[in-house]
Amino acid sequence: MLEITEAQLAATIDHAILKPEFTRADVDAELSIAREWGVFSVCVRPSDIPHAVDQLAGSGVAVGTVIGFPHGTTSTAAKVAEARAAIEAGATELDMVVNIGWLRSGFDDAVVEDIRAVKDAAGSLVLKVILETSLLDEEQIARGSRLTEAGGADFVKTSTGFAGGGATVPHVRLMRENVSDAVQVKASGGVRSLATALEMLDAGATRLGTSGSATILGELRSILAGGTAAGRVDESSY
Template identity: 80%
Template sequence: MATITERDLAATIDHAILKPELTRADVDAELDIAAEWRVFSVCVRPSDIAHAVARLDGTGVAVGTVIGFPHGTTSTAAKVAEVRQALADGATEFDMVVNIGALRSGFDDVVTADIAAVVAAASGHVTKVILETSLLDDEQIARGSRLTEAGGADFVKTSTGFAGGGATVPHVELMRANVGPGVQVKASGGVRSYADALAMLAAGATRLGTSGSAVILGEARRVDAGGDAVGAVDASSY
């Protein structure tokens, strides 16, 4: 079974802190988890950006946020305004939701222009496009992946985690097959264990969105120490 060290795995994780019901104390607890496990970044609600930047100062954990979340149906102008405010608040990565209805309708020019406008507003910072794969068929996922690349984004991402379903190995593989080497794939939604993480990375993901970072990295730590991860399976079986 392919394995990955705790440190290398942590470097793939965007720790999600996005549930609408979270209190400030809940958010702080999650930010502390991200700092403790030294994940790559947190992905926080837009209203939490400035606080997260201040609390994580000096930890090496980047702060990202969501744009047009969770449905993707806000106007392009609204998405651009969100990016500009998020930049001012200190965010450095942006996970935008694609206009799902436009993608399903075949309005490819609308989808591409929406992505391109957000990418331009991000001013060189990393932009990820969430397709919400549970609401799409394979043709739409493949086309959405290609439109993500056409719009200039850095990543295509599976899910918000708020529409049912989540990342699957076949969808990650499909997305990987439909973008060039300059576009990466983020698996998000339902990535809850070390085994899940291995499977998504083996399928072609290079970033993982999860709120289960402590569980996943705790299992990786046990593997590093020569033990077995709880629920670990051969990634090749996925």
């Protein structure tokens, strides 16, 4: 028997609604999934924040968004402005992309300053820093995790889902080992099944970024009800 309830698993999920080609109808369908399954939050495109806040009012599902997405190469000033606009629009969590080139170049002070500036704009709201682990080696992932904490962020996150790779158990463990208990780990990118979700949580993640929420939670519901786990999700999804 799995030692996790559906509500407990749902409380770890940020349902991703980030595909650039999504129409309003597509967004609404995904918001309905988030509401139906009672996930912790949605992570929407910045332009969708007001609509998501309106559609999810009273549901208990939080609205988050992305900053400097998906490459992380916008200026710090632009990231700060984007963060402030997102908060004004109603977002309560921000997932910013680290400046990957700076991290790979060893510009540690610049990376910390970039993160800290966005955290200052976020204030008490949750800030997650996306490292894009598929573009980094293990030393860079470990250092990026430490720099994330030095910048004051609340989470270090694996991936955008748009760089040809996603979360892996070894990378989640490495990130967990390189931050204190004050910083949490979010696994995202390629988390599309119950087995993968549970592996990421076991490795030290406390939040999961996925567009496969219905599949993951549906598999768990089936198992807990004594049925057979089943389900499929678009393999091109976040």
